[in-house]
Amino acid sequence: MKLNYIVNLIKGRICVCQHLESIEIDKAWAADLMSDVLASPTEEALLITSLATPQIVRTAEMVGMVGIIIVSGKKTDDTILNLAEELDIPIVSTDLSLFETCGILYDHGLRSN
Amino acid sequence: MTMDSEVTNKLGPDILSYSVEKVMVRNIPQVTPYWQMRHIKELMRIRRLDGVPVTDDEGHLLGIISISDLIICIENKDLEAPVSKYMTTPVKCLILSKTLIEALREMNRFKYGRLPVVDEEFKVIGVVYWWSLFAFLQEALDTSMVVKKTIPSEGVISYTYQVLGRDFVHAGNASLQMRKSLQQLSIDPKDLRRTGIIAYEAEMNIIIHADKGFLQVKINSEKIEVTAEDKGPGISDVSLAMQEGFTTAPDYIREMGFGAGMGLPNIKRNSDIFQIDSRVGVGTKVYSVVNLIRRLK
Amino acid sequence: MLLREVIDSLNLQVISEGNLEVEVRSGIVSDLLSYVMGNAKEGDLWLTIQTHMNVVAVASLCKVAAVIVTSNLEVNEEVIDKAQEEGITILKSSLPSYELSGSLYLSGIR
Ligand SMILES: Nc1ncnc2c1ncn2[C@@H]1O[C@H](COP(=O)(O)OP(=O)(O)OP(=O)(O)O)[C@@H](O)[C@H]1O
Ligand SMILES: [Mg+2]
Numbered sequence: 001m002k003l004n005y006i007v008n009l010i011k012g013r014i015c016v017c018q019h020l021e022s023i024e025i026d027k028a029w030a031a032d033l034m035s036d037v038l039a040s041p042t043e044e045a046l047l048i049t050s051l052a053t054p055q056i057v058r059t060a061e062m063v064g065m066v067g068i069i070i071v072s073g074k075k076t077d078d079t080i081l082n083l084a085e086e087l088d089i090p091i092v093s094t095d096l097s098l099f100e101t102c103g104i105l106y107d108h109g110l111r112s113n
Numbered sequence: 114m115t116m117d118s119e120v121t122n123k124l125g126p127d128i129l130s131y132s133v134e135k136v137m138v139r140n141i142p143q144v145t146p147y148w149q150m151r152h153i154k155e156l157m158r159i160r161r162l163d164g165v166p167v168t169d170d171e172g173h174l175l176g177i178i179s180i181s182d183l184i185i186c187i188e189n190k191d192l193e194a195p196v197s198k199y200m201t202t203p204v205k206c207l208i209l210s211k212t213l214i215e216a217l218r219e220m221n222r223f224k225y226g227r228l229p230v231v232d233e234e235f236k237v238i239g240v241v242y243w244w245s246l247f248a249f250l251q252e253a254l255d256t257s258m259v260v261k262k263t264i265p266s267e268g269v270i271s272y273t274y275q276v277l278g279r280d281f282v283h284a285g286n287a288s289l290q291m292r293k294s295l296q297q298l299s300i301d302p303k304d305l306r307r308t309g310i311i312a313y314e315a316e317m318n319i320i321i322h323a324d325k326g327f328l329q330v331k332i333n334s335e336k337i338e339v340t341a342e343d344k345g346p347g348i349s350d351v352s353l354a355m356q357e358g359f360t361t362a363p364d365y366i367r368e369m370g371f372g373a374g375m376g377l378p379n380i381k382r383n384s385d386i387f388q389i390d391s392r393v394g395v396g397t398k399v400y401s402v403v404n405l406i407r408r409l410k
Numbered sequence: 411m412l413l414r415e416v417i418d419s420l421n422l423q424v425i426s427e428g429n430l431e432v433e434v435r436s437g438i439v440s441d442l443l444s445y446v447m448g449n450a451k452e453g454d455l456w457l458t459i460q461t462h463m464n465v466v467a468v469a470s471l472c473k474v475a476a477v478i479v480t481s482n483l484e485v486n487e488e489v490i491d492k493a494q495e496e497g498i499t500i501l502k503s504s505l506p507s508y509e510l511s512g513s514l515y516l517s518g519i520r
Contacts, residue, residue: 106512
């Protein structure tokens, strides 16, 4: 599933991304706690979270997540956007809740593993 | 090794007491009052400067010509005019002996984007621009984590990073830097990931639970060793702390996304060898080994 | 859908039993207690990996239908006891939060 397709599904806004169409997503992981992100069994997954902090970007980078969706319309400030840009991790934000976002993507066939 | 002697924080209290010389831009052309404004326009455009000091023939500071002076001149369609007509005098400047923090204060107080730096004879030797100050601070912040790279013995590389308790702004930076360094070696992504998780969790534990410490990785052709050692409260019941879900992190930390009580179990799960050693009131040391899937050359 | 039906259809393990005959309204996935306090509605299923004592307090405050601890995480005895005392249902799933919310969503809980 292409990232831009996902953006459409969840009515997302692209905050940081250089090449949206070229990013292929085939796994997803939802987490609010860093340790849970780090415990994700899958590399190259899409992280769905309600935390908009620089730590979440660093954590995602540590385990090689391919993108981050920030849910519930959380504000993304410059610190996080600059960091994501520097690390080349796309960030998409949506007003949907974590539950709805997971539901919709799962419904469209995206799994965790 | 002792932490205090080996680990020197580049962005410690000293940094702001460096001389302004550290951040000043030197090779600014010497502009004199009888230059024409159209030369200034070109100079600013080409060098992307938003202001330059004006001096007499000997280089003594007379004034400054800034982008706003230039705008007025352009509005007047007066580009043939001499610099003397538009320059701002008198001008605030810095003496070479001033420190970074003094420069910062002056710039902030008067909202100046630039300050000429002069020597005892009032001769201009450079300019501190807000962006040059900025670049220096940012660079210092970025590198403050990389404390040391050493080659302790043949075929071994070691990186050490300082970690400060409660420093949530930089939380994760040390591990990220470490990951960047390791990425340059041809380490299998699975090993890189495991090492990253270990380092990150250990770093976060120091930040959340301890006062200060360091994170160290040692790499040889067969394995990566990660050591995280801190001065802090220590752990009174290690086997309890190792249980998934056990945490003493306060609520505000949990709201930042930490404190699931999964860190230590995560570290253990990703390590081939795992040791934890903690003394109450002294500190904690976590040691992990990741055996490499692919030997390094 | 009744909580009991959700438990059966999604293979959830009951570790603290409150009222299983309540109507499930919707789902909320969050590990941040403040978010849950601000956003959980009565009758929601709350999916989390938090197993902290505070979870029971928040669950009771928000009157959620049940707390579902995902990723097969262990919940310690004290927390279970407290939940029982408060009449809070705690369920456990081996699925991670993402997969379980997806399954709930597919089963019609939106
Ligand atoms: N370096 C340390 N110094 C003092 N106490 C520590 C240290 N590391 C861990 N602990 C203690 O062990 C507990 C469990 O640590 P662990 O890393 O497993 O979870 P956590 O840090 O609380 O949460 P998480 O890692 O999921 O964010 C901590 O809550 C703390 O009480
Ligand atoms: Mg931890």
